[in-house]
Amino acid sequence: MGFIDRFLRTRKFSRGIHPEDHKRPAADALVRKMPLPERLYVPLLQHVGAPAHAAVAVGDTVQKGQRIAAPQGAISAAIHAPTSGRIVAIGDIVAPHPSGLPVAAITIDSDGRDEWTTLTACADPFALEPAEIGRRVSAAGVVGLGGAAFPSAVKLSGGRDANVDLLIINGGECEPFLSCDDRLMRDRAEEAVDGIAIMLHAAGAREARIGIEDNKPEAIAAMRAAAAGHPKIRVEPVPTRYPMGSEKHLVLALTGLEVPAQGRPADVGVVVHNVATAVAVRDAVRFGRPLVSRLVTVNGACVREPGNVEVLIGTLADEVLEFCGGLRADRGAPARLLMGGPMTGMQVPSLRVPVIKGTGGILVLDADEVGLRTPGPCIRCSTCVRACPVGLLPLEIARRIRAGDLDAAVKFGLKDCIACGCCAYDCPSHIPLVQYFHHAKGELAARDRNKLRNEATKTLAQARAERLERETREKAETAARRKAGPDPQPAPAPRPAGAAAPPAGESA
Amino acid sequence: MHEYALLLLSTALVNNVVLVKFLGLCPAMGVSKSMDAALGMGLATTFVITLAAAASWMLEHWLLAPFDLGFLRILSFILVIAAAVQFTEMAIRKTSPALYQSLGIYLPLITTNCAVLGVALLNVQQGYGFFKSVLFGFGSALGFTLVLLIFAGLRERLALASVPAAFAGAPAAFITISLLSLAFMGLSGLVAA
Amino acid sequence: MLFAVVSLTLLGAALGVMLGLASRFFAVEANPVVTELEAMMPGSNCGQCGFPGCAGAAAAIAAGTASPACCPPGGRALAETIAARLGIAVDLAGLRDEGPKVAGIREDICIGCTRCIKVCPTDAILGGPKQIHNVLRDACTGCGSCIERCPTEAMAMQPLPVTLQQWVWPKPAACA
Numbered sequence: 001m002g003f004i005d006r007f008l009r010t011r012k013f014s015r016g017i018h019p020e021d022h023k024r025p026a027a028d029a030l031v032r033k034m035p036l037p038e039r040l041y042v043p044l045l046q047h048v049g050a051p052a053h054a055a056v057a058v059g060d061t062v063q064k065g066q067r068i069a070a071p072q073g074a075i076s077a078a079i080h081a082p083t084s085g086r087i088v089a090i091g092d093i094v095a096p097h098p099s100g101l102p103v104a105a106i107t108i109d110s111d112g113r114d115e116w117t118t119l120t121a122c123a124d125p126f127a128l129e130p131a132e133i134g135r136r137v138s139a140a141g142v143v144g145l146g147g148a149a150f151p152s153a154v155k156l157s158g159g160r161d162a163n164v165d166l167l168i169i170n171g172g173e174c175e176p177f178l179s180c181d182d183r184l185m186r187d188r189a190e191e192a193v194d195g196i197a198i199m200l201h202a203a204g205a206r207e208a209r210i211g212i213e214d215n216k217p218e219a220i221a222a223m224r225a226a227a228a229g230h231p232k233i234r235v236e237p238v239p240t241r242y243p244m245g246s247e248k249h250l251v252l253a254l255t256g257l258e259v260p261a262q263g264r265p266a267d268v269g270v271v272v273h274n275v276a277t278a279v280a281v282r283d284a285v286r287f288g289r290p291l292v293s294r295l296v297t298v299n300g301a302c303v304r305e306p307g308n309v310e311v312l313i314g315t316l317a318d319e320v321l322e323f324c325g326g327l328r329a330d331r332g333a334p335a336r337l338l339m340g341g342p343m344t345g346m347q348v349p350s351l352r353v354p355v356i357k358g359t360g361g362i363l364v365l366d367a368d369e370v371g372l373r374t375p376g377p378c379i380r381c382s383t384c385v386r387a388c389p390v391g392l393l394p395l396e397i398a399r400r401i402r403a404g405d406l407d408a409a410v411k412f413g414l415k416d417c418i419a420c421g422c423c424a425y426d427c428p429s430h431i432p433l434v435q436y437f438h439h440a441k442g443e444l445a446a447r448d449r450n451k452l453r454n455e456a457t458k459t460l461a462q463a464r465a466e467r468l469e470r471e472t473r474e475k476a477e478t479a480a481r482r483k484a485g486p487d488p489q490p491a492p493a494p495r496p497a498g499a500a501a502p503p504a505g506e507s508a
Numbered sequence: 509m510h511e512y513a514l515l516l517l518s519t520a521l522v523n524n525v526v527l528v529k530f531l532g533l534c535p536a537m538g539v540s541k542s543m544d545a546a547l548g549m550g551l552a553t554t555f556v557i558t559l560a561a562a563a564s565w566m567l568e569h570w571l572l573a574p575f576d577l578g579f580l581r582i583l584s585f586i587l588v589i590a591a592a593v594q595f596t597e598m599a600i601r602k603t604s605p606a607l608y609q610s611l612g613i614y615l616p617l618i619t620t621n622c623a624v625l626g627v628a629l630l631n632v633q634q635g636y637g638f639f640k641s642v643l644f645g646f647g648s649a650l651g652f653t654l655v656l657l658i659f660a661g662l663r664e665r666l667a668l669a670s671v672p673a674a675f676a677g678a679p680a681a682f683i684t685i686s687l688l689s690l691a692f693m694g695l696s697g698l699v700a701a
Numbered sequence: 702m703l704f705a706v707v708s709l710t711l712l713g714a715a716l717g718v719m720l721g722l723a724s725r726f727f728a729v730e731a732n733p734v735v736t737e738l739e740a741m742m743p744g745s746n747c748g749q750c751g752f753p754g755c756a757g758a759a760a761a762i763a764a765g766t767a768s769p770a771c772c773p774p775g776g777r778a779l780a781e782t783i784a785a786r787l788g789i790a791v792d793l794a795g796l797r798d799e800g801p802k803v804a805g806i807r808e809d810i811c812i813g814c815t816r817c818i819k820v821c822p823t824d825a826i827l828g829g830p831k832q833i834h835n836v837l838r839d840a841c842t843g844c845g846s847c848i849e850r851c852p853t854e855a856m857a858m859q860p861l862p863v864t865l866q867q868w869v870w871p872k873p874a875a876c877a
C-alpha cells in the first residue's frame with residue numbers, strides 16, 4: 001500500500017464527523033466481572049430476524065449454556081441459559097427498546113452454582129468443514145456483537161456462496177463513550193486473532209484485515225503482536241472518524257471499494273464481522289461454548305465508576321449500574337439512559353431492562369453530555385450535507401418527511417441512509433434530522449407490511465370465491481344427476497359447517 | 509420574420525395571458541401543485557388555444573364577418589371551443605390515460621377557461637391575419653404554460669417550507685402568484701409594442 | 702335573423718357529427734384505471750364501502766362518485782395510494798385512523814353457531830358447529846362483517862396490539 005494510495009483512500013472517506021470520544025478513563029480501567037445476579041431475564045428476540053421459540057417450560061431446571069430457545073426461520077438465533085438455575089416465568093417483560101413495549105422473555109432464577117452443561121470441544125477447528133463451523137456458530141447462538149445483532153452463521157455461510165475473498169474485522173468502535181471492543185482487543189488479542197483465523201477458514205476468504213481506529217494505540221499494538229504469526233491476518237489503523245465502524249465505511253477506508261447503494265459488502269467480495277464476534281466464534285467452535293455473556297461499557301458523567309464489565313446476558317442494566325457504584329450524587333438526575341452508543345444506541349425509558357447480545361454499552365448521560373437544545377428553522381447551510389457519510393442531502397430528505405411526502409424522500413435516497421446521526425449532530429439549528437429518518441423508515445416498513453398483508457388477503461379472498469363457485473357447481477351437478485335418474489351411489493354426507501359455506505346468493 | 513418573432517415574445521412574456529392580462533387564473537391556481545400536472549395542463553391548453561385561434565379566425569372571416577353576424581361571436585366561439593376541448597379530451601383519454609387522470613376535472617374546465625375565449629376575441633379585436641392569429645394563440649399558450657410551470661415549481665418548494673399556519677396553502681399561493689405577476693410586469697419594456 | 706339561426710344550427714350540427722365520429726375513433730373499451738385500482742384494493746369484497754365488492758368500489762372511485770377513503774380495511778394507506786394514483790387530493794380527516802383492528806371472540810359467550818364463519822370473506826375464522834370459534838389474526842382484515850352476524854354478541858373488534866417489530870418512531874414535533 002503506497003503513500004499515494006493511502007492518501008486517496010483516506011480522502012475518499014472525508015465525510016462524517018469527529019465527536020469528542022469520551023472513551024477514557026473507562027477504556028483504561030481493567031475489566032471487572034459482574035457477580036452472579038439472582039434473577040436473569042433473557043428476551044427471545046435479541047437479534048435481527050424472527051424471535052426464537054422457547055424450548056423449555058416453567059419449572060424446568062437448566063444448566064449454564066443449555067439451549068433454552070430454538071431459532072425460527074432462516075434468519076434467527078438460538079438462545080442459551082446464561083447460568084444454571086430454574087425457569088420461573090416465560091412471558092412479557094419490558095424490552096430494552098425506546099418504545100418500552102413488551103417482549104417475550106425467559107426468566108431464570110440462578111441457583112448460585114453457575115454450572116456449565118456438557119460442552120463439545122474441538123481440538124482442531126481448522127480440520128472442520130466450513131459448513132460444520134457455520135453449524136457450530138449457529139448452535140452457539142452467536143450474533144454480530146457490534147450492535148446490529150445479525151446472526152453470524154448466516155453471514156459466515158453466506159460468505160462462501162458469495163465468493164468473498166476478503167474478511168474485514170471491525171475494530172473501529174467509532175461510537176463515543178464505548179470501549180468494550182477496545183478493551184477486548186487489549187486483553188484478549190490472542191483469542192480474537194484465533195477467532196479471526198477460524199472465521200477466515202469458514203468464510204473461505206483470502207486474507208483478513210483488522211481495521212482499528214488510530215485513537216486506540218494500545219489495541220493496535222496488542223493485536224499486531226497477536227497477529228504476528230499469521231501471514232493472512234493484518235492489522236490496519238484507520239483514521240478516527242465517525243462512522244468508521246459502519247461496515248460500508250470501513251470497507252471503503254480499508255479497500256477503497258464502495259459498497260453499492262442498498263447492497264451488502266458481499267457485493268464487492270467482502271464480509272465484515274465485529275472483533276467481539278470473532279472471540280464469540282472462537283469460544284463456540286473451539287470449546288462449544290455458547291454466547292451467554294459479553295463485555296459492556298458502563299459510562300457517562302452520571303456513573304460513579306465507569307468501566308467495562310463482563311455481564312451475563314439477561315442481567316438487568318440497573319444491577320450492572322449498581323455494580324459500577326451507581327449514580328454520582330453531584331451530577332443531578334440523569335438526562336438520558338442509553339443501551340448502546342450515543343449515536344446509534346437505544347434510548348430507553350428506564351434501566352429495568354436486561355442486557356442482550358447486542359448491548360455494547362449502558363450509558364447514563366447528564367444534561368451537558370446530551371446537549372439538548374430547542375431546534376430552530378433550517379437555514380439551508382448544508383452542514384448536514386458535508387457531514388453525511390453516505391453523501392445524501394439530509395435537509396432535503398427531512399423537509400419532505402416533515403411535509404409527509406415519503407415517496408419524494410425515498411427519491412432523495414432515504415433508503416441509503418444508515419441513520420448514523422452525523423447530520424443531526426452537526427446541525428447548527430439542532431434539527432433532529434436523524435429522528436425524522438427513523439420515523440420515515442418505520443413508516444416505510446409499515447407500508448410494505450401493509451402491502452404484503454393486502455396481497456395475502458387478496459389470495460385468501462380469491463381462494464374462497466373459487467371454493468364457493470366450485471361448491472355451487474358441484475351441488476348443481478348432483479341435483480341434475482338426481483333428477484336424471486336414481487343415483488346408484490348414496491348421497492354425499494353433509495359437510496362440516498366449518499368448511500361448508502352457503503352457495504353464493506344465499507347469504508343469510 | 510422579425511415581426512413574428514416579436515409577436516411571439518410579446519404575447520408569451522410581455523403581455524402574459526395569466527400574469528398581465530389575468531386570464532385563465534382558475535387552472536393557474538388549480539393545476540399548479542405539481543410540475544407534472546402543470547406541464548400536462550399547459551400542453552393540453554396550448555393545443556386547445558392554438559386550435560381555437562385557428563378555428564375562430566375561420567369562423568370570424570368566413571361566416572360572421574361576411575354575413576354581418578358579429579352579435580353571435582361569443583356564442584359561436586364558445587361552441588367551437590367546447591367542441592375542440594371535447595375532441596382533445598377524447599384524444600388524451602385514448603392516448604394517455606395517466607395524463608387524463610391527472611388533469612381530472614380541469615380538462616373539461618378548459619372549455620370555460622377564459623384564456624381560450626379571451627385569445628380568440630383579442631384576435632378579432634386586433635384584426636390579425638390567419639397566421640398571426642395562430643401565432644398569437646400559440647404565443648399566449650406558451651406564456652400560460654411557462655407561468656404554470658414556474659408557479660408549480662414554486663409551489664412544490666412552498667409545500668415543504670414551514671409557513672405560518674394562517675398563510676399555509678392557498679394564501680401563500682396567492683401571495684406567490686402576485687409576486688410573480690409583479691415580476692412579469694417588469695418585462696413590459698422588453699418589446700416596444 | 703333566420704340566417705343567424707340556421708347558420709348556428711348548421712355549425713352545431715357539423716361539430717356534433719365531428720365529435721360523434723371522434724368518439725368512435727377514440728373509443729376506450731375498458732377503463733384501465735379501474736383495473737389498476739381494483740388491483741390495489743384488499744380484494745376481500747367485504748362490502749363495507751357500500752358497493753358490490755371491490756370491483757364496484759374501484760369503478761366508483763375511478764368515476765369520482767366515491768371517495769378513495771371509502772375502504773375501511775384498506776385504511777389510510779390505501780386511500781393515500783389511490784389518491785396518489787389518481788392525482789387527486791383526498792380528505793383523510795374523516796377517516797378514522799385508530800390503527801388496524803381485528804375481530805375477537807369471547808369464548809365464554811360463543812355458542813358455536815358458525816354464522817360468522819360463513820360470512821368471513823377471508824376464511825379467517827376457525828371452528829365447527831357447537832365448538833368455540835377463533836379468529837386467525839393474520840388473516841383477519843378487520844372488515845367487521847362477522848360482528849352483526851353473531852347472535853350472542855360474542856364478537857367485537859379489537860385494536861391490533863403494536864409489537865416491537867411494528868413500532869414506529871414518532872415524527873419529531875415541527876420546529877419553529
